[in-house]
Amino acid sequence: MSALKRTASHAIEDFATVIRHCAKSKDLAKGRWIHSQIISDQKEYRENVFLANLLVQMYGKCGSPNDAKRVFDAIDAKNVFSWAVMMTAYTQNGYLQDAKLIFDEMPDRDTVAWNTMLAAYAQHGHVDEAKILFDSIPNPNIVSWTTMLTAYAQSGYMCSAKHMFDSMSPRNAIAWTSMLAGYARLGGILASRGLFRKMPQHDTISATAMVSAFAARGNDREACALFENMPERNVFSWTALLQGYAENRLLDKAKSYFDKMPAWNLVPWTVLVVSYAQSERLEIAQDLFVEMPERSIVTWNALLAAIGHAKSLEEAKLFLVTMPAWNLVTKNTISQIKEVKQS
Structure with a gap:
């Protein structure tokens, strides 16, 4: 050269x-x-x-x-x-x-192009367009089938998702997990549990989906048992259990698992701060807020609302001044605090 x-x-x-x-x-x-x-x-x-x-x-x-x-x-x-x-x-x-x-x-157009367009429709909830495209794919592969199934499950069309699932051969872990999550999202905990038991093997993702399903329905005993028996856990597994406890106002249990987490990201911190703030346990919410390595607008707004409810309008305004950014929720929150305090 x-x-x-x-x-x-x-x-x-x-x-x-x-x-x-x-x-x-x-x-x-x-x-x-x-x-x-x-x-x-x-x-x-x-x-x-x-x-x-x-x-x-x-x-x-x-x-x-x-x-x-x-x-x-x-x-x-x-x-x-x-x-x-x-x-x-x-x-x-x-x-x-x-x-x-x-x-x-x-x-x-290769299969990747077809699947890219299919996934775009699916991710934006355009299920009908996704199905029309899926039916036009010359040789749909496992990714095509899984994408279409997931689109149905995420949109709550579980009968159509089940039909896709039953027609698939082979089925990958994503297909099984999409079905689990779809049933759980609609409150079908029995269907989720039955499907989970039929799975040829469980991975961290499917087990986490099942923990989330149990926890969201307030079945903390099964959620905890499954979580404890998981061979591997990631931050999503921990967060699923923690969020389930928090949603059912079992905040002390949520906090105990939070303290055991080997690593955190913004989500579990936010879940706890928001949950304690909404439960009017302001002191714990504030302590967690101060310890957070980074904060989202969600946590700032939750604490603003809690301060406004438990303390004076002046203290809420002082906290408002420290906020690095505001959004529509912030403005609505401070308006509601003013209305309540001045009435």
Whole structure:
């Protein structure tokens, strides 16, 4: 390879590295800057399909599908990946009609493309459109079947989900777990329990779904027994049990499991702070709030409401001043506190 070609190759890889970093960090401003550098550089870089595809992907991940489309339209020699990343850029940002137009225009559609479009419909609750698309897939694979089943289960269409499930061969863990969660969501704890017992093997995800189902229905004894017998637990398993206890106002039990957790994320902290605040146990809620490594607007609003209920309007206002951000819930909460305190 000549020195000139080697330099060009290195420059392309350098550009690619920066674009990938921008996509991963969702740094749109830096992504646009590196794009401008590519445009202003040599023709070899401007017309490089590899870099263009990465730019489309980056803009999609950074929430700017319109920029992605401009780059896509400028690609003269689009390849399969070009079409795929453009469709994904739209689906990632909820532009389903635009994604479908790209899908319809694709010169070659593989199973991945079909499943990407199917998953987009499913994730946004467009079950009818998903079913029409599913029925059109030339050779649906296990991912296609599982995606369609999950769409039914998450939307509460358990008869249709059951029909898909019974027709599947083989069935993967996602299919079993989607059915478990679907029945549990509708309060069908007996159906969930029966299905769980029929599973050929249990993994952490399915066991967690069952713990969540038991806990949500107030069946803390079965939830706890299953949890304790799990060979492996992750933060989601712990949170499922904790949240079930919290929802049923068994806060001391929730707190005891929270204290045993080997690691935390924002969710279990939020569950406990909100639950204690809503149960008017302000002192514990405040202690947990102070200890939180990071806080969400949900925890700030829950504590604001609790302070407003248990203490004076002035103390609620003092807490309000310390909040880093407000939203509609914040404004409604302070209005309700004023109304109650001034009545």
